[in-house]
Amino acid sequence: MSRAITTTDKKPMPRPDVIGGHTLSMFVNNQPGVLMRICQIFARRAYNIDSLVVSQGRDPRFSRLTLGISGDPAGLSQIILQCDKLIDVIHCYEHTPDDSVTREMALVKVGVDGGEKRTEVLQIVEHFGGKTVDMSEGSMIVRVEGASEKVDAAIRLLTNYDIIETVRTGKVVMARGEQAT
Amino acid sequence: MAKQKKIELDGAQALIKTLDSLGVEYVFGYSGGAALPIFDALETVETNMKFVLTRHEQGACHMADGYARATGKPAVVLVTSGPGAGNTITGIMTAQMDSVPMIIVTGQQVTWMLGKDAFQEADIFGITIPVVKHNYLVRETNDLPRIAKEAYHIATTGRPGPVLIDVPKNISQSPFTADFDDELAAELDLPGYKPEKAMDVDEVSIEEAARLINLAKKPLILAGHGAMISGAESELMEIANRMECPVTMTLLGKGVFPESHPLSLGMLGMHGTAYANKAICECDLIFNIGSRFDDRIIGQADKFGAQAKIIHVDIDIAEMGKMIVPDVQVVGDAKAVLQKLLPLVEKADHADWLEHLNGYKKKFPLGYKKQGGLRMQQVLDEIHDLTDGNAIISTDVGQHQMWAAQFYTNDASFKWLSSGGAGTMGFGFPAAIGAQFACPDETVISVSGDGGFQMTLCELATAVIHKLPIKILVLNNHYLGMVRQWQELFFENRESGVDLEGNPDFVKLAEAYGAKGINIKRPADVRKKLQEALDYNDGPVVINAECIKTDNVFPMIPAGAALEDMLIEPPKYKMEKPIGST
Numbered sequence: 001m002s003r004a005i006t007t008t009d010k011k012p013m014p015r016p017d018v019i020g021g022h023t024l025s026m027f028v029n030n031q032p033g034v035l036m037r038i039c040q041i042f043a044r045r046a047y048n049i050d051s052l053v054v055s056q057g058r059d060p061r062f063s064r065l066t067l068g069i070s071g072d073p074a075g076l077s078q079i080i081l082q083c084d085k086l087i088d089v090i091h092c093y094e095h096t097p098d099d100s101v102t103r104e105m106a107l108v109k110v111g112v113d114g115g116e117k118r119t120e121v122l123q124i125v126e127h128f129g130g131k132t133v134d135m136s137e138g139s140m141i142v143r144v145e146g147a148s149e150k151v152d153a154a155i156r157l158l159t160n161y162d163i164i165e166t167v168r169t170g171k172v173v174m175a176r177g178e179q180a181t
Numbered sequence: 182m183a184k185q186k187k188i189e190l191d192g193a194q195a196l197i198k199t200l201d202s203l204g205v206e207y208v209f210g211y212s213g214g215a216a217l218p219i220f221d222a223l224e225t226v227e228t229n230m231k232f233v234l235t236r237h238e239q240g241a242c243h244m245a246d247g248y249a250r251a252t253g254k255p256a257v258v259l260v261t262s263g264p265g266a267g268n269t270i271t272g273i274m275t276a277q278m279d280s281v282p283m284i285i286v287t288g289q290q291v292t293w294m295l296g297k298d299a300f301q302e303a304d305i306f307g308i309t310i311p312v313v314k315h316n317y318l319v320r321e322t323n324d325l326p327r328i329a330k331e332a333y334h335i336a337t338t339g340r341p342g343p344v345l346i347d348v349p350k351n352i353s354q355s356p357f358t359a360d361f362d363d364e365l366a367a368e369l370d371l372p373g374y375k376p377e378k379a380m381d382v383d384e385v386s387i388e389e390a391a392r393l394i395n396l397a398k399k400p401l402i403l404a405g406h407g408a409m410i411s412g413a414e415s416e417l418m419e420i421a422n423r424m425e426c427p428v429t430m431t432l433l434g435k436g437v438f439p440e441s442h443p444l445s446l447g448m449l450g451m452h453g454t455a456y457a458n459k460a461i462c463e464c465d466l467i468f469n470i471g472s473r474f475d476d477r478i479i480g481q482a483d484k485f486g487a488q489a490k491i492i493h494v495d496i497d498i499a500e501m502g503k504m505i506v507p508d509v510q511v512v513g514d515a516k517a518v519l520q521k522l523l524p525l526v527e528k529a530d531h532a533d534w535l536e537h538l539n540g541y542k543k544k545f546p547l548g549y550k551k552q553g554g555l556r557m558q559q560v561l562d563e564i565h566d567l568t569d570g571n572a573i574i575s576t577d578v579g580q581h582q583m584w585a586a587q588f589y590t591n592d593a594s595f596k597w598l599s600s601g602g603a604g605t606m607g608f609g610f611p612a613a614i615g616a617q618f619a620c621p622d623e624t625v626i627s628v629s630g631d632g633g634f635q636m637t638l639c640e641l642a643t644a645v646i647h648k649l650p651i652k653i654l655v656l657n658n659h660y661l662g663m664v665r666q667w668q669e670l671f672f673e674n675r676e677s678g679v680d681l682e683g684n685p686d687f688v689k690l691a692e693a694y695g696a697k698g699i700n701i702k703r704p705a706d707v708r709k710k711l712q713e714a715l716d717y718n719d720g721p722v723v724i725n726a727e728c729i730k731t732d733n734v735f736p737m738i739p740a741g742a743a744l745e746d747m748l749i750e751p752p753k754y755k756m757e758k759p760i761g762s763t
Contacts (some may be wrong), residue, residue, distance in 0.1 A: 029372075029373065030375070030499065032318075033306060033307070033310070033318070035309055036307060036310055040310055040311055044311070077504055078500075078502065081498055081499035081501070082499045084498075084499075085497070085498075085499050086315075086370060086373065087314075087315040087335060087373050087374045088315075088373055089373050090372050090373045091373075
């Protein structure tokens with residue numbers, strides 16, 4: 001029996017749950033190859049890394065990683081243990097919205113051919129507390145930042161206009177209160 | 182007072198001096214361009230280390246592996262860059278899968294040529310990440326002592342494993358400008374690696390484990406390689422006696438509890454004893470000490486120990502819940518855990534349960550037919566007899582391995598060397614060489630099939646040069662027997678890629694290398710010929726035993742099937758293809 005395959009020529013909407021899912025933070029040695037070790041663990045178990053932010057820690061010997069992962073939570077807890085086992089990983093934690101805050105930023109380039117559209121886009125951006133960071137004759141670049149859901153919502157509204165391209169930083173996470181990230 | 186003049190060293194010399202000071206006894210290797218400075222340092226630095234030139238880099242790894250399995254101490258593998266490093270992969274993977282400590286030093290192109298496809302350049306750091314415990318690409322000559330020390334520490338502590346150090350040629354031949362003694366004495370700084378935590382076992386988990394143990398009416402201890410690595414033999418004996426509890430062992434745990442002991446059920450799993458597997462199905466407590474619940478022992482995971490509470494003791498927290506979710510997990514070194522647990526375990530009487538299992542022992546003993554030609558089981562049974570079960574046995578993978586596990590029972594640790602997790606053909610013979618170097622006064626027997634032996638037989642030269650009196654048993658059925666068995670059982674006996682026609686005359690081959698060769702063809706000759714081999718100690722002896730071509734290993738649990746579906750004898754019906762595991 002042949003299976004019906006449905007196709008669509010519409011661009012897929014950004015799925016709010018893609019960036020959601022699970023948020024991991026890692027504190028790792030700041031050395032070449034560390035990211036390779038971590039990524040291999042995810043790839044071997046067929047987990048996709050939805051977002052990844054790496055930056056040098058306050059102590060330059062270490063780096064901070066935030067990973068956004070979607071996938072089966074049961075398998076993920078095993079992956080966390082395997083990452084934690086790496087000699088170059090000082091610690092690896094999973095964070096939930098209850099115990100942490102996450103933020104990300106997006107740049108969106110929107111095509112605007114007339115003044116009316118431009119005003120509408122500016123209104124949306126203002127509503128989300130965003131900023132216009134570049135403006136040219138046929139397009140503008142706006143910046144939106146906040147929790148991933150808020151960035152998702154802004155992009156969803158801007159989809160009604162002519163989005164040329166979007167770039168998201170991926171989320172960064174920090175644990176609340178006493179807990180370490 | 183004037184400071185003593187600094188000793189002038191290059192990087193390679195600093196590396197060799199460090200490895201020597203760490204107590205490394207053997208370096209197995211194969212030279213090449215990028216490793217020239219390091220090989221030169223073996224000549225220019227005075228050390229206690231002995232270098233063994235192998236005939237292939239894979240052989241070097243398996244020798245270091247066999248040495249480590251027989252002693253618990255790591256050896257060093259030293260090879261060149263590119264293909265030399267590439268040839269070590271199977272050996273490194275074999276060690277990683279079975280938690281064997283090893284230090285692999287690879288030569289490398291000069292740093293400014295890295296990434297430019299220079300001659301014999303291979304990104305061995307990247308290539309080996311999935312098969313090592315840790316690895317290094319050295320970028321500063323003065324880092325070499327620190328990295329060698331870290332590598333040794335990481336390889337030998339916690340759950341052991343292989344650590345690779347990739348040393349570019351310009352790094353090894355540049356002058357070492359730091360103070361060597363200071364570098365050697367420096368404390369290690371590994372913030373992401375805390376193996377000492379394994380000794381500090383969580384009290385709550387210990388109490389909870391003790392509670393389940395004291396409640397159990399039909400307990401079963403499952404002892405694995407971890408118990409052996411931690412040296413928990415006496416604690417294991419004490420707790421088994423106190424609990425009056427039968428003990429089954431994994432393939433790599435063989436010998437950690439004496440297999441001749443009345444409480445021993447022998448090996449469990451795919452080709453384990455019927456009584457061990459039946460005990461798993463019927464027990465009410467599985468007390469796993471240092472086994473990672475390999476798929477070859479659990480079969481269908483949701484039916485494994487379905488009636489049992491499960492306690493999992495493992496030094497590696499990442500093993501917890503990976504295959505089987507335990508009722509109680511105890512993370513820590515097996516010996517430390519058992520020491521803490523012993524005072525809480527009450528003396529128990531499980532005579533009924535033992536009686537019941539003894540019934541299975543009588544009903545389903547391991548055995549073989551004495552008629553119909555020469556069987557591998559008979560050869561193994563008789564060599565066990567002739568050596569009182571005290572020899573070091575090193576095997577490949579396949580039918581001969583499972584029969585050796587069944588018929589060469591072990592009563593002590595570190596005497597059974599077998600590639601378990603990786604299932605590496607060609608492992609047995611070079612591993613036996615490493616073990617014979619480690620234990621010159623012991624009888625070392627390499628058990629291979631005709632397939633596996635041909636994968637690494639070039640090391641006959643290594644064994645001959647060093648006059649190692651290894652007994653190389655080639656159980657020859659002119660087939661890749663285990664694969665043929667599966668084709669017979671699951672693929673309507675369609676043989677594909679298993680007929681090893683063109684095998685050499687192994688006796689002539691041995692003689693060509695300067696080794697002794699013995700043929701065994703008739704069952705009646707086995708004892709006499711084996712005795713002849715055991716009496717020959719001037720060098721290696723190859724014993725080619727021409728065995729029945731189409732014998733099958735039983736008991737057998739088809740891969741991924743439940744333990745209760747074990748086949749004790751050849752099935753009378755057509756089998757479904759296994760899908761749960763390979």
